[in-house]
Amino acid sequence: MTEAARGWLALQQDLGGDEVILDRPMVATPAASGWRKGAPPIPGPGMVITLPQLAFGGEPAWESLETVAAAIAECRRCPLCEGRTKTVPGEGNPSARLMLVGEGPGENEDLSGRPFVGRAGELLDKILALIEAPRETVFIANVVKCRPPKNRAPLPDEREACRPYLRRQIELVKPKVLLALGSTAAEALLGVKKPLIELRNRVHRWDGIPLIITYHPAALLRNPNWKRPAWDDVRIARQLIDSDS
Ligand code: URA
Numbered sequence: 001m002t003e004a005a006r007g008w009l010a011l012q013q014d015l016g017g018d019e020v021i022l023d024r025p026m027v028a029t030p031a032a033s034g035w036r037k038g039a040p041p042i043p044g045p046g047m048v049i050t051l052p053q054l055a056f057g058g059e060p061a062w063e064s065l066e067t068v069a070a071a072i073a074e075c076r077r078c079p080l081c082e083g084r085t086k087t088v089p090g091e092g093n094p095s096a097r098l099m100l101v102g103e104g105p106g107e108n109e110d111l112s113g114r115p116f117v118g119r120a121g122e123l124l125d126k127i128l129a130l131i132e133a134p135r136e137t138v139f140i141a142n143v144v145k146c147r148p149p150k151n152r153a154p155l156p157d158e159r160e161a162c163r164p165y166l167r168r169q170i171e172l173v174k175p176k177v178l179l180a181l182g183s184t185a186a187e188a189l190l191g192v193k194k195p196l197i198e199l200r201n202r203v204h205r206w207d208g209i210p211l212i213i214t215y216h217p218a219a220l221l222r223n224p225n226w227k228r229p230a231w232d233d234v235r236i237a238r239q240l241i242d243s244d245s
Contacts, residue, residue, distance in 0.1 A: 059164040065094050068168050072145045078161035080146035080154070086113035090141030090169060097241050099139045099175035100124075101166065103184040103216060104154050110147035115140045120217040124181075127217065130231065131238040139173045141166055143188040153184055163188070170206070177240045178209050179233075182216025200233050203240065212237045 062068040069089035075081060088105040091114060108118035116124050125135055144154040144162045154162075166188070170178065180186045183196045189206050190199070196215065204211040214233035215226045 059168070062168050062172075065089075065169060065172050068165055068172070072165055075145070075161075075165075078146075078158045080144060080148060080158050080161075083149055084146040085110045087145050088113055088115055088142060088147075089145055089165070090115055090139065092135070092139035093137050094139065094173060096137060096139040096173055097176040098133050098137070098179060098237060099141065099170060099173050099177070100179045100181060101185040101189060102140065102142045102181045104142045104144035105147040106151050107147070115142055116217070119221060123217040123220060127230065127234055131234050133238070133241070139169070139175065141169050143184055159184075159188055170209070175209060177237050178206055178211040179237050180211060180213045182219060185216075186213040200229060201236070203236065210240045212240070 060071070062071055069087075072087045072089040075087065084105075088109045092099075102116060105115065106118055106120070108121075109115055115121070124140075128134055128138065143166060144158050145165060148154050148158065178189065180189050183193075183199075186196060186199050187193050189211055190204060190213075196213065199213040200215070204213065212233055215223075215230045220227050220230055
């Protein structure tokens with residue numbers, strides 16, 4: 001959707017409407033809209049479209065984790081949609097005190113639609129058990145919701161396309177503590193690129209929420225020496241969960 005169209009819809013919503021009936025196409029031609037085969041239809045004359053709730057900044061304010069997941073399932077904002085088997089929106093306790101953010105789905109996650117179900121996931125479960133925060137008590141999301149080809153790190157445009165989903169998920173879960181797993185998650189949440197060793201072992205903030213950064217479980221599988229510092233990091237997260245503030 002173009003900025004102009006988005007702004008116009010936001011205005012309609014401010015005026016109290018939740019539906020709009022178009023009297024002319026919103027874009028002149030399919031090509032002009034960037035429409036591709038398989039994408040949702042271009043709004044045309046007589047079509048009734050329901051206005052999404054638009055948050056400040058023009059992004060839809062999905063009202064629940066389920067509506068975020070539904071939007072992700074339909075998402076064609078970046079080329080990763082072409083290669084996905086399933087979207088992996090994230091899952092867990094919708095009012096978790098601890099929310100984890102990984103990088104993006106791998107092969108097992110792409111096939112199952114669930115985050116961290118491969119070997120890295122098994123290690124993550126063990127780490128969570130150590131701090132008595134089993135998987136069912138936390139919420140686990142990723143920076144991108146579709147698998148990048150050959151498990152490469154998501155590109156800046158792909159992260160950007162997924163950013164509203166992660167932001168809204170955090171806003172809806174309202175965790176007491178965020179735990180970023182690996183440098184992609186750290187960069188996405190902090191907005192700066194730095195070596196992980198400089199970011200771990202301290203408390204950052206994401207919109208006021210304490211944010212701990214540690215190694216990605218897949219990195220721990222490759223470098224078992226990092227398990228000890230990762231353990232220190234998750235213990236800081238545990239202390240923050242238990243603190244009164
Ligand atoms: N790695 C991630 O970053 N996320 C997953 O969901 C699985 C593996």
